[in-house]
Amino acid sequence: MLKLIKLTTAFATSLIILLSSTAIAADGAGTYTAKGCPACHxxxxxxxxxxxxxxxxxxxxxxxxQQMKDIKSGARNNGQAVIMKAIMASVSEDDIKVLSEYLEGLK
Ligand code: HEC
Incomplete structure (x- = not known):
């Protein structure tokens, strides 16, 4: 009986992990659009x-x-990074995390 409960808990936990990673993926697409990234990229x-x-x-x-953090902070100001700097003012550390995970997952 105890074994069954443990198994059920493990199953429930993996289900939650699975569901929350799907939520992050959806959030990534939404954030990418909401922040206006498609306008340039x-x-x-x-x-x-x-x-x-x-x-x-x-x-x-x-x-x-790292690139987003550097463009936001101004550490990366070579090339055309300045074009993107303004938009980064509205992009938080959390947004950066969500966005990089979303973008990495795209083909
Ligand atoms: C106004 C146009 C513009 C917008 C809007 C914009 N970017 Fe950029 N982005 C650029 C440009 C230009 C560069 C390249 C800068 C350079 O020449 O070094 C860049 C570079 C980047 C890089 C570095 C990529 C690399 O290969 O080094 C990332 C990551 C990035 N942008 C993500 C985003 C995300 C996410 C958003 C939305 C929050 C966004 N950008 C919005 C213009 C934009």
């Missing part, structure tokens, strides 16, 4: 409006979140 994050703007889809989340 494209709705699919790989057809930017200018060839000079980077494709984001499928890059590692570690890289993406």
């Amino acid at each position: 494209g709705a699919d994050a790989k057809t930017p409006v200018s060839p000079a703007y980077p494709k984001l889809a499928g890059q590692s989340k570690e890289y993406l979140s």
Whole structure:
């Protein structure tokens, strides 16, 4: 009986993890759109409006979140990063996490 309860708990836990990761994925797409990212990087994050703007889809989340933090803080101000800096004022640390996970998951 105890074994059954343990199994059920383990099952319930994995279900919750599964469900919450789906929620994060949906949230990522919503955040990407709500923050206006598609205007420059494209709705699919790989057809930017200018060839000079980077494709984001499928890059590692570690890289993406670091770039966003650096553009936000001004540490990255080479190239055309200044174009994106203003929008980063409305993007929180939590948004950055959600966005990088979402973008990494895109093909
Ligand atoms: C006004 C246009 C514009 C908007 C809006 C914009 N970006 Fe960017 N983004 C750029 C440009 C331009 C660069 C490249 C800067 C450079 O030349 O170094 C960039 C770079 C990046 C990078 C670094 C990619 C790499 O390969 O180094 C990431 C990540 C990124 N943007 C994510 C986002 C996200 C997420 C949003 C929405 C919150 C967003 N951007 C909104 C223009 C924009």
